[in-house]
Amino acid sequence: MDQQKKKKYYTPKEALIKAAAYCAYQDRTQQEVRDKLYSYGLESDDVEELIVRLSQEKMIDEERYAQSYVRGKYGLKKWGRRKIVQGLKSKGISDYCIKQGLKEIDLEVYEQNLLYLLEKKNTTEKEKNPFLRRQKLSYYLLSKGYENDLVQDALKSLEL
Structure with missing residues (x-):
């Protein structure tokens, strides 16, 4: 027999308690909490009111x-x-x-991370052609989100 899971609806008071627990578990964005509150079947006025209240109580802090x-x-x-x-x-x-x-980024650790990733990728890269190898390593680091000038400096330090 095919049973549909029934969606539970909450009152704003119940939803506040559930949302507070949701936020206490880990930091959340306003949008994540807003989506969760809508999934509880609340009206938009109630949702926005709860978002404001959770923000005031520092449960949500972007x-x-x-x-x-x-x-x-x-x-x-x-x-x-x-x-x-x-x-x-x-x-x-x-x-x-x-x-x-x-501001949480420590520049020294950031550069160490970049060099660590470069060395790790360099040991697993199979490309023999130095130009193509350098290009592949560069693409890899750029895809990880590192800035081009830092990537180029790191590649120079590797001396391929």
Whole structure:
């Protein structure tokens, strides 16, 4: 027998409790919380009211979200600034919050990440032609979001 899962609707008060727990688990953007509240079957007035309340109570803080996003992406995934900015923009984060988030990047660690990725990719790259090899390494680092001038400097230091 095919059973449809019934969608549960919440009152604004219940939704506030659920949304607070959702935000407490990890930093969220306003849009993520807004989508979650709509999935609870709330009207747009109630949703916006709850967003404001959660923001006032610092449950939603886009600046804090941007900072933790940057720390995670550059620290763990070793992404470059361009890819991080693109990711934050796609989540609807303001330019101001993006700027604040990018302050989390330690330039020394950032450059070490770039060199680490280059050396790692260089050991696995099968291309023998030095020109094509250099091009492939460059594309790889650019796709990771690193700036072209830093990529070129890193490639020079490798001396292919």
